[in-house]
Amino acid sequence: GQQLNQSPQSMFIQEGEDVSMNCTSSSIFNTWLWYKQDPGEGPVLLIALYKAGELTSNGRLTAQFGITRKDSFLNISASIPSDVGIYFCAGPLGSGTYKYIFGTGTRLKVLA
């Protein structure tokens, strides 16, 4: 079946550093979503991307929809302790459906 592979699986960084993570698929996606999950909570939508090549920012977060439509990237600038959590990419399985597949997640830890 379809899978969304995220890398890296986990990362430890120093406060203030920039972070980059990506998500790849064997299939084409028409929409990419990025979620963050804090410990003990449900995922929260950070950014939604709708077309190939699109670059969208939300504060210190910037996400890009890869031009092949098989990948997406998330960058966090000047990381802070509250950026700790698991970041998931997600996309709908086909058009006109709300059935999303979620990536394997990137676990981020920020050292103060």
Added chain:
Amino acid sequence: DAGVIQSPRHEVTEMGQEVTLRCKPISGHDYLFWYRQTMMRGLELLIYFNNNVPIDDSGMPEDRFSAKMPNASFSTLKIQPSEPRDSAVYFCASSFGGSLAQYFGPGTRLLVL
């Protein structure tokens, strides 16, 4: 405004027992989703409803799992009988219309002994 409400937050039960998880979506949202999260399989969509009608239940693992939405403000996910491999965090999420933004509840942590 209250977000998605789930109960209980934690459930410990013995194998073979019936488990019922509850969800109250955000008022006005017409889509409701049930997800399961495990270390091995990640976050998986089990079933989703639109206007209280199940649209896609292909993610429901077995006949032991059933979900209902009797009205716009309440849904249940039932497991009967429960098995240890059902241990996971179960999330309910809701959304409005064509919005891609799904709002997740805090989850129910289920442990089946």
